[in-house]
Amino acid sequence: MSILIAGAGIGGLTTALGLHAAGRTDVRVLEAVPEIRPLGVGLNILPNAVRELAELGLLDALLAVSVPTGTLGYHNRHGQLIWREERGLAAGYRWPQLSIHRGRLQSVLAEAARDRLGPGSIVTDARVEDFAPRADGRVDVRVHHPSTGRTEEVTGDALIGADGIHSRVRACLHPQEGPPPWNGLVVWRGTSTAPPFLDGRSMIIAGDDRRRAVVYPMSAPEGPSGEVLVNWAVARAAEPDAVFEDADWNRAVAPETFLHHFEDLAFDWLDVPALVRTAREAYVYPMVDRDPLPRWTHGVVTLLGDAAHAMYPMGSNGATQAIVDARVLARELALRETPAEALAAYEAERLPVLTRIQASARRRGPEVVIDLAHERAPEGFADPAEVFPGDELASISREFARLGGFDPETVNTRPTLAVPTITGGAR
Numbered sequence: 001m002s003i004l005i006a007g008a009g010i011g012g013l014t015t016a017l018g019l020h021a022a023g024r025t026d027v028r029v030l031e032a033v034p035e036i037r038p039l040g041v042g043l044n045i046l047p048n049a050v051r052e053l054a055e056l057g058l059l060d061a062l063l064a065v066s067v068p069t070g071t072l073g074y075h076n077r078h079g080q081l082i083w084r085e086e087r088g089l090a091a092g093y094r095w096p097q098l099s100i101h102r103g104r105l106q107s108v109l110a111e112a113a114r115d116r117l118g119p120g121s122i123v124t125d126a127r128v129e130d131f132a133p134r135a136d137g138r139v140d141v142r143v144h145h146p147s148t149g150r151t152e153e154v155t156g157d158a159l160i161g162a163d164g165i166h167s168r169v170r171a172c173l174h175p176q177e178g179p180p181p182w183n184g185l186v187v188w189r190g191t192s193t194a195p196p197f198l199d200g201r202s203m204i205i206a207g208d209d210r211r212r213a214v215v216y217p218m219s220a221p222e223g224p225s226g227e228v229l230v231n232w233a234v235a236r237a238a239e240p241d242a243v244f245e246d247a248d249w250n251r252a253v254a255p256e257t258f259l260h261h262f263e264d265l266a267f268d269w270l271d272v273p274a275l276v277r278t279a280r281e282a283y284v285y286p287m288v289d290r291d292p293l294p295r296w297t298h299g300v301v302t303l304l305g306d307a308a309h310a311m312y313p314m315g316s317n318g319a320t321q322a323i324v325d326a327r328v329l330a331r332e333l334a335l336r337e338t339p340a341e342a343l344a345a346y347e348a349e350r351l352p353v354l355t356r357i358q359a360s361a362r363r364r365g366p367e368v369v370i371d372l373a374h375e376r377a378p379e380g381f382a383d384p385a386e387v388f389p390g391d392e393l394a395s396i397s398r399e400f401a402r403l404g405g406f407d408p409e410t411v412n413t414r415p416t417l418a419v420p421t422i423t424g425g426a427r
Contacts, residue, residue: 042101046317067100082384290311
């Protein structure tokens with residue numbers, strides 16, 4: 001069975017590795033850029049996805065280039081703690097939560113894919129443009145090579161569209177859909193090197209109902225200064241006349257053009273403006289997502305990750321869910337009789353879950369506690385119990401985890417997604 005994957009991002013590469021682990025080795029990943037480079041900013045990978053990467057034999061390599069997140073704290077615009085919860089191993093998971101630079105994660109995945117599937121398994125400068133089903137049940141895929149202008153046709157038993165929020169595969173399946181809808185918020189993201197804050201393994205989200213900052217470390221202390229690589233993201237409502245013709249994470253921006261909106265988010269335990277001011281890189285992006293689809297799969301073509309269910313960055317679910325998608329899809333392609341059956345089974349398992357998570361992200365997911373804190377006590381509080389009665393805060397956190405099936409009990413006890421090896425190596 002030959003599998004073609006559009007996109008060498010987190011979802012596409014994990015799919016390739018999952019297929020290899022499941023005994024499917026005729027895999028080609030088609031990536032539009034001429035060279036895979038460690039670009040981007042930070043990601044948080046939740047334990048349900050770290051479990052999948054660990055079962056693929058990647059945990060040691062990832063731990064070497066990431067930080068196991070210990071706590072997540074929500075704070076109001078005054079820096080007062082609303083709610084703090086343990087994360088990863090400290091929260092009772094058997095696997096950690098990882099804060100990692102996207103480029104470092106992609107590099108680990110790409111290196112493993114080339115090592116296990118062969119150097120030709122990732123084809124760069126190869127943009128999937130279109131596809132057509134064949135009478136024999138396979139699919140013909142038109143691939144354009146931007147650097148040379150050459151176009152060729154390749155054939156596979158299945159095509160996986162893992163080509164991001166601007167997926168060409170999705171556009172071919174839904175040509176009338178248009179650009180991703182924008183909710184009116186703008187996100188500025190970047191990385192900086194700075195001294196560790198709090199315990200050195202904390203992720204924090206701070207702000208009010210109009211502005212927000214997310215900050216977490218992504219490396220252990222480095223060099224004589226002991227500084228760490230820090231990811232930061234700040235968001236607010238756009239100016240009335242703001243226009244974004246394209247949602248592109250690589251749109252660089254100077255910090256001084258937006259820093260004034262967040263100057264007061266300086267706390268005695270973390271100076272957010274100072275992080276932004278000393279950024280190594282900064283990008284601007286409209287907060288967009290995709291409307292849920294009634295179906296991802298059309299015969300032997302399906303969607304995965306952001307191509308299937310792009311969502312607002314609430315709750316660390318973007319890359320996390322793409323990784324789980326990849327493992328479920330690989331399992332089904334290994335166990336089902338035909339690719340069409342496998343893709344249909346994958347969709348049946350994953351689409352309802354992701355539709356719920358997308359809807360929750362549009363309601364701000366667990367970050368809604370910051371909105372509620374501002375609404376109930378805009379000038380702050382002496383004790384969050386004054387603002388949130390009983391176990392309201394814990395209940396919000398539990399419900400979001402339960403909704404997506406990534407609470408500790410589910411993650412720790414559910415059956416593995418790995419395909420068992422039969423004696424003699426057959427599957």
